Each structure stands twice: as structure tokens, then as C-alpha cells.
Amino acid sequence: MDGLHKNPNVMNSQTAHPTTESAVESAAAPELIGLLTHEDVDRARDRWEVAQARRRGRSKSFGGLRLLWLLVGPGVLVFLGENDAPSMLSYSADGSRYGIGFFLPFVVLTFLMGFIVQEMTVRLGAVTHRGHAELIFDRFGKFWGFFAMGDLILGNFLTLVTEFIGVRAGLGFFGIRPAIAVGGALVIVAGAITTGRYWTWERITLSLAIFNGLFIPAAILARPDWHAVGHAMLTWMPLPTGSRYQILLLILATIGATVTPWMLFFQQSAVVDKGMQPRDINAGRFDTFLGALLASVFAIAAILATVPLFHHGINAADFQAAQFAEALEPLIGHAGAALFALGIFEAGIVAAIAISTSSAYAFGEVFQTGHSLNRPFREAWPFYLTLLGSASAAAALVLIPKFPLEFVVLTVNVIAVLAMPPALAFLLLLVNDREVMGQHVNGFWTNLAGITVTVLLICAGLGFGIATVFPKWLGG
Amino acid sequence: MNSRYAGVPESQRALGAIDVNSEQLTLQDPRAVLSLLEADQVVAAKRRTHFGRRNLSLRTRVLLWCLRVYVVAMFVIVLISVVQAIRSAH
16 A cells, blocks of 8 residues: 555655646656656657647637547546446336336436536546545545445446346347357457557547447337427426335436446546646536536437337336347337347446446555556556456356346445445545645535535435335335 | 656756647657646656645544445445345245
């Protein structure tokens, strides 16, 4: 843990301060020349592209688009990554059990909550150039650091398991054997990290993530009643009816499908690895907004795609991903069902890449080993082995016969919601810390929004707890 | 650390900011790399500087402890619900 302070390559430890001073103008510049790494040079290359785009953007009418193209990435990835297999399953459960109504605008609200908290990680990463785990250990010490890490690692691993369940189930629809589906997914995860370059990794993962949009044609093939969709979006009606416990569980799972601890750690680390600086914060906000917008549209599409199950009175209470596709086939056709199954596969694979990377970033930050996708394997092997190891262990678990996969799927989003309030508390403390953030500390409204989201999550968690321990109170 | 600029002699490390907007910029020049990065963005610089421990007020510590207890209690409740679900499945 204290490897940093014992590292012979490390100059005397000093207190960090937020700064926008160029490295070449700093007092340590002559010393830094001999210590520049592959990671620094790759990051400088990315910054050069951004500087060029910024310069050209001033002289050309659409020049700003090139700048946005370069700076978009972590926000879109984190939200499309969070539209993962269990999340799409939760949205499908919303649509199949309750039809068009309350859950459509509710999903938009959860993405708004997601945007509020993720925007803070953009500022933290761009201002401090440090990952979330590293900052928590720095500012709060090992005890609270390991507390935050424990929740993250448990949540990440369980979620990773569900991603491979999604991969297995999605490809299972096409008759592909589980071992081949899961093994193939593992090869894709490994392939994405062999680039040795953050930029290349980000673009490969983004190009995979955009297939989350497969739920849109699936929804169109389900021929939704657009008038009812508009009515629901404006009025939040009709409200779900039936077991209050089941409704509460689904509300919790839907929130957990949008705001989870891994997203905080991942986006901040990705912003740092991308080399974003305070002047890029507005672009980072746009990136995060775009991600939230795309993800909410795709989530609504998943709800609409499964509404025919609700209209035909098909009980989807215990459905897994492949069963949704199979049940949809006679209602929306083979093409629609195939798109749905492919969407579940895509959701699983992109999230597996993002979540295993999130675990590896956190591990590297805590144990002070190289933790950048700009580093080759030989310079950051603990980082890459953590990434591959966590993905491999989750994949292996999915292949164990009679492993209770359905319980993991059911609980993973709930666990994500329950672990979120402490993660948000650390986030709010950090983003209000003037020694860390300088002029970029939270304002009144961002604090109000952040605290509101935290209180909402605590209330949702307490509601779940009460409903579980005292089911009769909610008629469960 | 394996630096590609480790061999640059001390006498050639005279520094001055260079125009990062120049089309002619080359990353073979370590000054270009340093000009493009912020002072605490260079890996070696980040390793030597740390945001120190902050003093947690009593209120903050109470808040963090409450949240810790909340999470542990909620995880126990999740376990209860999983056990209930397994029992009802059988």
C-alpha cells in the first residue's frame, strides 16, 4: 500500500495541489524529462490532437465537432456499459409486467440521477488527474479506502458474473453452446486490452457499445402504442399495480440499472487515462449527457420491446434473458427476437469489458502499480492480470453446472443500489474538497442534486429492507 | 521507469515552453511532451505528489459510520431475501 513512498524512482513525496500549470513550466521539469514513460507520450499524443482540433475549431464552422469526437468517450462508455445484461433484463421485466406506464418516465429520471453523479467524476478526474480509488485512499486513509473498495470489488464481481450470464443467454438463443459463447466473450475482452493504447481501446469498445441500439428496431417491431407512450411520459400513468414488494424490488433494480459504484470509479479513471484537463470539463459534461441520453433511449426501447408479453398476459416473473427472446418470437417475429437476444449479448460483452477495466483501474490505483491502458503489458502486468483474472473467474462461474445464476441476476442490481449511498458520500466529500478541486468544487445546486439522489437511494434501500423483514407491511 | 528520454544529457535539458499548436511539433522532443501535459499529469510527478489525509470532522465520521452500518445491514437483508427466494423455489 505504501509502495509509492518506498519506490526508489519516486522523488520526495510532496503535497499535491490543483494546478493547470504546464509540466514544462514546472520546477521539476528538467528532472521529469528522464522519467517520461510510454504512458506520458501516448497521453501527450492525445493532447496534441485535442490542441490541434481546438485551434482548427476556431477557424472552421464545424471545427468543434472534431474536438467533441476526440473528447467524447468515457461518458458514453459508462452509460452504455451500464445498460448491461441485468439492466436490460430489469427494463424487460418492467415492460413485460407493467406495460407502458410509470416505468418509462421513471427510467428517464434514473438516468438524470446518473448524469448528476457522473458529471462530478468528470470534474474530479480532469482536475486531479487521479482515479477515484486513489483519491479516497489519499484523503480518507486505508480504513475508509478498503471499505469503499470492498463494496466495489463485491459489486463488480457479481455484476461481471451476470454479464457472462447475458452473453451465454443471448448467444444461447442462436444455439451456441455456453462454453463457446463465454470463451469467445473472454477472447473479445482480452483482445480489447491488447492494444496498449487507451484511445484504440476506447474506440473499439465504443463501436461495440453502439450496438446497444439493437433494442430500437426490436421495439419498433413490437409496434408500441406511441400515443400511450407519450401519455405515460407526460403523466407517469398508469401506475404499476399488484404486489408492492415486487414493485419496490423492480423500482430498486431499475435504479440499480442506472447508478452503481463501478460507474463512479470507471469514469473518473477513464477521464484520467484519456488525459482530460480542466478546460475539457464542458466537453466531458456533453459526453456524459450524450451517454445518459443514448442509454435512456435504448432502455426505453427494451421496455417497449417486451410490452407485447404484458398485453398477452405472459408471466415473465422468472424469465431469464434467452427466455424473453423466445417468448417474444411468436409476438414480434424471429427478427425482433433475434435482435433482442443480440442486444442482450452486446450488453453483456461491453459491460464485461468496462467493469473488468474498472476493477483493474481501482486495483492499480490502490496498490500503486501501473494502471493505464496506455501502458504495454510488461509495464503494467498486475493491471492487465487483474482485468483478465476477474473476467475469467466470472466467466468460469457461469459455466459451473447448477450454479444458482438466477439469484445472482436478481440481487446484483439491488446490491448496487444498496452500496451506492456510501460511494456517493465519498464522491460528495471529494468534490466539495477545495484542497482537491480548487475552483471546481460543487456549487449549491450540484450539491442539492447530489444529496437528493443520495437520500432517494437510501430511502429506496430502507424501503426494500422493511419490505423484506416485514413483508406484511407492504402486502408482500 | 523505462523512459525513452532517459539518455538525454543533463546539458540538453534546457527547457522552455514550445508552441503546442504548431503543425511541426514532434513528440521525439521531450519538451513537446511536457508542454502538452499539465504539471501533475506526468506519471512521475503524480507519484511524488499526493493529496494528504484530510481531517475528518466528527460529523463526517458519524456519517461514514452510519453508512457503513447501513450497507452491512442491507447486505444481511439481501441475504435473507435470497434465502427466502431459494426456499420458495423449492
